[in-house]
Amino acid sequence: MDEAEAMYQRALQGNEKARGPEHLSTYVPALNTMWGLASLRDRQHRVEDARTWYSKALLGYESAVGSDHPKCRRLRSDLASLGTEQNKVNPTREELSMKMKASEASRVSIKEEGVKSASKRHRLFSKLRWKGG
Template identity: 45%
Template sequence: MVIINSAHNLGNLYSDQGRLPEAEAMLQRTLQGKEKALGPDHPSTLDTVNNLGNLYSNQSRLPEAEAMLQRALQGKEKALGPDHTSTLVTVNNLGILYRAQGRLPEAEAMYQRALQGYKKALGPDHTSTLDTVNNLGNLYSNQGRLPEAETMLQRALQGYEKALGPDHTSTLDTVYNLGNLYSNQGRLPEAEAMYQRALQGKENNNLGSLYS
């Protein structure tokens, strides 16, 4: 299992670095090893299936991504239950995939399921909960449901500021998303303020990484 876990970690690392063909090779190797050692329905196997689904999604290989994520979801529901946090991770990932495919009602259903599960399991202020709130805000914006979008994005922003600080990348991404929303509403001074804040925060973070 040490070899399998090393391959899994390398696959995730390559994925984070954008080295997607190398990531796929490592994750496929990991999946085959886990299927042989643990079985196809073991939660650890299903985690790798989930990660491959995300990788295919990042490569815009959306049918393959959906097949992997659906396999992961069905397996996790059976092995861990529908409300386990690992199951909810895959539910949220399917929401992201459906949004990318333009299947917005299905995306909303997945996000809402993930949100309710995270709130129950982790609380309303956990970062996983806030990530899903942010995703719902962006989805509502795509649907033209701008007041609902603003409510969600403001909620995500306040939670991130409290949990992670004003200059964390997740906080700044939500600031940027609010800038886009205000721009779409024609609220240009507010949009500019959000864009300026996001830019300044990103510059500060990059500057800090240079001297750390």
Template identity: 40%
Template sequence: MYKRALEGYEKAWGPDHTSTLDTVNNLGNLYKSQGRLAEAEALYKRALEGYEKAWGPDHTSTLDTVNNLGNLYKSQGRLAEAEALYKRALEGKEKAWGPDHTSTLDTVNNLGALYKSQGRLGEAEALYKRALEGYEKTLGMEMVKTYPPALNTLGNLGRLFHQLNDKEKSRLYFLRARDGCQAVFGSSSDRYKNIVSQLRLLQGESSG
């Protein structure tokens, strides 16, 4: 369906129209989820170049694709490139939307995950906490319970504190993530089951 839409947009509006580029970016997301990373990278780069020409380097659609390309590079282990892209996206989103916009906070969380993978745990903790506090401030405590990116940050904090051997903090964050994932995705979802497994592991370590 994306290919059909893309072909139609290219014929109707041309290869560099922003609606065409939106579909290019979406097809890149699909390929990334399928593990077709080289194809995804080519599409993200095409979309990014087109957005920069059409809207400039600091437009929010440009920055979304910058963030997507950062995610791709992180998954490939290209961490220095990913960090540069996340920082670019974060700086641009802070200027465009402010520090507590949910899209800004999504990139804060992504940069935290990158730092954790590099062993920069103190920096990761600060970014995860900033993301969570921002979600709570912007959305409210009740909405955070059902907002998937916030649940992702809760799980990230649980895993971080587990690595830091602070089992009590880890358990508290995992419990919040578990309840939210059950409400949003259901108890048969992989996300819920993963959190439950983490809690069981903590329980076993504590009792052992």
């Protein structure tokens, strides 16, 4: 993650040097880099930094390609998901309980049908339940 962050920072510095700081906010390759940095921050659970970079990228894309562009819609979606992602990082007891019940119900229905699930999510839930229970 540290290496990726350094690469994004170098890319932004290179774009700024090549285009100038006044054009950085509408230069699509630089906006792509900002978006990537925002995604990295999101994965690192640095929500406020992610929000800042997503917002910068969104403002730039709106200026460069218009607010109805698919990339702008996707960035708005990424921004909106930041609030829900924070809940995934620190779920409440009720949310954990509901997830466990849903997992159990899913596992029971699969067993009843005689189907062996090969999904990664199912295997992960099974491992977590086995270690936790």
